[in-house]
Amino acid sequence: MTQGGYDPAIAIRIETPDDPRIAAYHAIRERDLVGREGRFIAEGKVVLNVLFSARRFAVESALILEQRLPGMAETLALAPAAMPVYVASQAVMDAIAGFHIHRGVLALGRCRAEDDxxxxxxxxxxxxxxxxxxxxxxxxxxxxxxxxxxxxxxxxxxxxxxxxxxxxxxxxxxxxxxxxxxxxxxxxxxxxxxxxxxxxxxxxxxxxxxxxxxxxxxxxxxxxxxxxxxxxxxxxxxxxxxxxxxxxxxxxxxxxxxxxxxxxxxxxxxxxxx
Amino acid sequence: MTQGGYDPAIAIRIETPDDPRIAAYHAIRERDLVGREGRFIAEGKVVLNVLFSARRFAVESALILEQRLPGMAETLALAPAAMPVYVASQAVMDAIAGFHIHRGVLALGRCRAEDDxxxxxxxxxxxxxxxxxxxxxxxxxxxxxxxxxxxxxxxxxxxxxxxxxxxxxxxxxxxxxxxxxxxxxxxxxxxxxxxxxxxxxxxxxxxxxxxxxxxxxxxxxxxxxxxxxxxxxxxxxxxxxxxxxxxxxxxxxxxxxxxxxxxxxxxxxxxxxx
Incomplete structure (x- = not known):
């Protein structure tokens, strides 16, 4: 176990951009335009820290660039225990997103319900x-x-x-x-x-x-x-x-x-x- | 003469993007990256109003989309009398700039000297x-x-x-x-x-x-x-x-x-x- 209680060894490696498990991360910019029906993409370590600490949102998964994974242990330790962490090479990540993902730290959040x-x-x-x-x-x-x-x-x-x-x-x-x-x-x-x-x-x-x-x-x-x-x-x-x-x-x-x-x-x- | 003392009839029509008179407006974004050696591009009516009123800068020319010209008379009346006003169609303007110029109001300014x-x-x-x-x-x-x-x-x-x-x-x-x-x-x-x-x-x-x-x-x-x-x-x-x-x-x-x-x-x- 690493500091923070998250074990990078349980990350799930994604080998091809058309893997159905990361379909929600496909063509990020195009999806931005049409909306995600209650889901959203959070980017970057600081933002993921906030997301994992927020009660108002569920988190469906994270998708992390392989070389960023070691530095993400503390952040990922804040995530729900059952949340899958996918990891990909730069080439696969870029092919999934449809552009060069520089930071390489993404998560898929979901609104539990619209607040009244x-x-x-x-x-x-x-x-x-x-x-x-x-x-x-x-x-x-x-x-x-x-x-x-x-x-x-x-x-x-x-x-x-x-x-x-x-x-x-x-x-x-x-x-x-x-x-x-x-x-x-x-x-x-x-x-x-x-x-x-x-x-x-x-x-x-x-x-x-x-x-x-x-x-x-x-x-x-x-x-x-x-x-x-x-x-x-x-x-x-x-x-x-x-x-x-x-x-x-x-x-x-x-x-x-x-x-x-x-x-x-x-x-x-x-x-x-x- | 229109309101403000500027006559749109004296605008110089640019028919082809390779007209040497508007060479400074070519490939605007690429030029942004390498710099313009004391020259700069100002965009939009409000910005041109400021530029034409500023003592610190010379203005070499303006390049205006044809349909915007009538609405620019008051602004252009603030420009130096000798400043050429070039006018172009949307297609020619986009070809000059290298992207779709939505606002269609540009000017080329120049620093007189670096302030000490x-x-x-x-x-x-x-x-x-x-x-x-x-x-x-x-x-x-x-x-x-x-x-x-x-x-x-x-x-x-x-x-x-x-x-x-x-x-x-x-x-x-x-x-x-x-x-x-x-x-x-x-x-x-x-x-x-x-x-x-x-x-x-x-x-x-x-x-x-x-x-x-x-x-x-x-x-x-x-x-x-x-x-x-x-x-x-x-x-x-x-x-x-x-x-x-x-x-x-x-x-x-x-x-x-x-x-x-x-x-x-x-x-x-x-x-x-x-």
Missing amino acids: PEEMLAGLPADALVVALVGISNHDNMGAIFRNAAAFEADAVLIDPSCCDPLYRKAIRVSVGAALKVPFARIADEAALVDMLARHGFRQFALSPSGSRAVDTVNRDGRTALYLGTEGAGLPPALMARMETVRIAMSQDFDSLNVAAASAVALHRLWRER | PEEMLAGLPADALVVALVGISNHDNMGAIFRNAAAFEADAVLIDPSCCDPLYRKAIRVSVGAALKVPFARIADEAALVDMLARHGFRQFALSPSGSRAVDTVNRDGRTALYLGTEGAGLPPALMARMETVRIAMSQDFDSLNVAAASAVALHRLWRER
């Missing part, structure tokens, strides 16, 4: 911080917002139907695993979300360059929700009309911040040490 | 804010840091030899033109930089997850410099030993922020309304 936003909100603490996303369609921004949400200890993220999938491979990677760590739920529409958050006692703030006061002036007491909107168009005016609006103080003569950068600044201002 | 860091520092105001970058090798991060530097009115950016080029096409695009707006200069090595900033009266701070106090506690009075280092490795210990270190207060149990997000938080904290 009502239940999620009901279970949050009295001083919870929630991030509500409307129309975030870029996977880099989505991943970066989750990374910032984790860094500044947001309790949950709520996502409207026009947002992209936080479990898209690139979003998970950019989030450094935070998309697997910070609980999130999808909501049916924004109007219902505002009502739901109000019912659960949340004070709601819309972040916008046109916000009526600086986010620095918000005294976070009790449950707090921060809305972030699409870069460019911003949050819908009808939504902003229903809550307090806040802005990030900055130069008057430059284009506003990228939404991921804005989330970092605003969530930092709302962060409270636990 | 000593002269640049000497010319800054008494309350100047300078960003010093060490080992920022990712163009997305470089562009995002410039965007944040512009939003929070940093007066200049100093760049060490291990940083990537802020005038790389993607860095300019991610910066939304800020890489053309915020003055920057390259320095020979970090040790010399610390001496130079000290000589010019700058109080110097290294941003690091291990910083000794929160950046929120910095009272910015007089000239201030903020150092940002490579993601992962961070700033060199020898450099950090020579100045005050600051951190961004955040969760103890998550990977640190991306350097671009960290720059947004820290520069926001150091921003002072002018």
Whole structure:
């Protein structure tokens, strides 16, 4: 046995790219585009550490490049005992994925069930911080917002139907695993979300360059929700009309911040040490 | 004459991709990799607005997709009067660039001269804010840091030899033109930089997850410099030993922020309304 209790000797060697046991890893990029119906690909050691520690997800298997296997023992020791670990040469791995897999550390996760936003909100603490996303369609921004949400200890993220999938491979990677760590739920529409958050006692703030006061002036007491909107168009005016609006103080003569950068600044201002 | 004083009728039509007048736009991505010896490609209307307004750069030409030309009159009116405007069909434009040019708005800029860091520092105001970058090798991060530097009115950016080029096409695009707006200069090595900033009266701070106090506690009075280092490795210990270190207060149990997000938080904290 190696350090961490995982024995690399039990890894299952994959000799051909068409082995049915690793079919879910085939043509990764093409699959990204059509979706995986509740499954997702996690990449890299740091992300796998988060995935194996997360309660919200099942893990179906891992696929590791042969030369990376020895260094993965501690990470794999965190995985469910029954999870198969497949190992392949660089050539077989590249043929499976359909491109050159540089890092060589992959796992296939599965959502146990979609989280229900009502239940999620009901279970949050009295001083919870929630991030509500409307129309975030870029996977880099989505991943970066989750990374910032984790860094500044947001309790949950709520996502409207026009947002992209936080479990898209690139979003998970950019989030450094935070998309697997910070609980999130999808909501049916924004109007219902505002009502739901109000019912659960949340004070709601819309972040916008046109916000009526600086986010620095918000005294976070009790449950707090921060809305972030699409870069460019911003949050819908009808939504902003229903809550307090806040802005990030900055130069008057430059284009506003990228939404991921804005989330970092605003969530930092709302962060409270636990 | 159209609004803004630019007449689209004077645009020069390019009929074949091998027209020598647009040779500098050939195989854009391949050229990106080898560099353009003081020249750079700016893309998109917002970026061209910044380029045409910047004193630090000459503009050699613009290359515009034919259907975009009518909407570019106001932007092109900002360009130097003698600058040729080339116009091409989508097919010719794609053949020139070597890939599908979706936006269809390009210009070729040129550095007049490398800025001298000593002269640049000497010319800054008494309350100047300078960003010093060490080992920022990712163009997305470089562009995002410039965007944040512009939003929070940093007066200049100093760049060490291990940083990537802020005038790389993607860095300019991610910066939304800020890489053309915020003055920057390259320095020979970090040790010399610390001496130079000290000589010019700058109080110097290294941003690091291990910083000794929160950046929120910095009272910015007089000239201030903020150092940002490579993601992962961070700033060199020898450099950090020579100045005050600051951190961004955040969760103890998550990977640190991306350097671009960290720059947004820290520069926001150091921003002072002018």
